[in-house]
Amino acid sequence: MQHAIGEYQKGNISFLCVIAPEPDPDIPEVPSIIVDYPGFFKYLPWGAFYGIFIKDDVNPELIKTLSDAYEKAGQNAEFQAMLKKYHVRFLGYTGAKADDYIKTWRGNTLDGLITSGMEGLSDVTPPLPAYPQGITPPQK
Numbered sequence: 029m030q031h032a033i034g035e036y037q038k039g040n041i042s043f044l045c046v047i048a049p050e051p052d053p054d055i056p057e058v059p060s061i062i063v064d065y066p067g068f069f070k071y072l073p074w075g076a077f078y079g080i081f082i083k084d085d086v087n088p089e090l091i092k093t094l095s096d097a098y099e100k101a102g103q104n105a106e107f108q109a110m111l112k113k114y115h116v117r118f119l120g121y122t123g124a125k126a127d128d129y130i131k132t133w134r135g136n137t138l139d140g141l142i143t144s145g146m147e148g149l150s151d152v153t154p155p156l157p158a159y160p161q162g163i164t165p166p167q168k
Contacts (some may be wrong), residue, residue: 029076029115047075052115071136078116079126095122 033054035041045061046052049072062069080098082091101107102120111118121129 030113033115048072056117071140074133074136074140077119077133080128099121 030151032041032043033052036043036055036058043055043058044060045064046055047061047068048063049069050060057079062072078093082094099120099122102118108118112145
């Protein structure tokens, strides 16, 4: 997103909308997709996301240590500044909340593709499994 915003601000590209419930603070003149397509709201939030994924067989104490470190890093001012620079919103989800977020994201993505008529998806039913086999979100 950061590179695209930079190109937009230089006048090299145009945006029709942002795929978010509200305009981006750096480009407030670009409307949210739901202004013209209110039905898209059910797919939000949607977009790229970052995560830390841990294999199922990892010691629960190590998972807790990693989850705690992830939460602490998310509160670090330098880390927050870097995220803001790249237009990344830190959610900090772990455990069941992270699992629910990814299941919803994957289901929304698949539903949007099916609804748009993408070829080859007629026999697929959302939601997809949340994680590749053997991978689970960190637990608190």
